[in-house]
Amino acid sequence: MTDEPTRVAVTAEAANLLRTLAAQHGPLMFHQSGGCCDGSAPMCYPVGMFITGLGDVHLATLDVPGIDPIDVFMSVSQFEYWKYTHLTIDVVSGRGAGFSVExxxxxxxxxxxxxxxxxxxxxxxxxxRG
Structure with missing residues (x-):
């Protein structure tokens, strides 16, 4: 185990929901939305349902015990605004307006x-570095 910094973390509550969703949908991935659908929400998809490309930045791979690793992406243009920021994916009650599987x-x-x-x-x- 390493203490290397990461750009993205996940709360215990979000990890619990991810385990439930992975049991239903298989391997998952996130794309940090850039204002469409649910504002700037982390959108969760089954792997292969959202295609990333050269216009996306791979931010991190989340290791959630009990399920496959989850890759997290963001568009290059949005990353320019967020590159100095650490993100933590959390979960709250309520239904979002996007296409995310939760x-x-x-x-x-x-x-x-x-x-x-x-x-x-x-x-x-x-x-x-100093």
Whole structure:
């Protein structure tokens, strides 16, 4: 196990919902929405249902115990605004307006954010290492 900084984390509550969704839908992935559908919500899809490409940045791979790793992506243009930010995927009660697979569960994924710390900024080569 390493203490290397990551750009994305997941709360225990979101991890529980992801395990339930993976049992229903198979391997999952996230794409951080850029304002369409549910504002800027993390949209969860079965792998292969949302196609990423050169216009997307791979932010992280989430290791949620009990299920396959979950890749998290964001569009390149949106990443320019968010590159100094750490995201935590969480879940709250309510139904989102998007196409994310948790919709029927009565829960919806949200993203909580904070600015990256100086060591994280250095790790991601966003400031010179000192």
């Amino acid at each position: 919709g029927p569960s009565g829960m919806r994924f949200i993203v909580r954010s904070r600015m990256l710390t100086t060591p994280e900024l250095e790790h991601f080569d966003l400031i010179p």
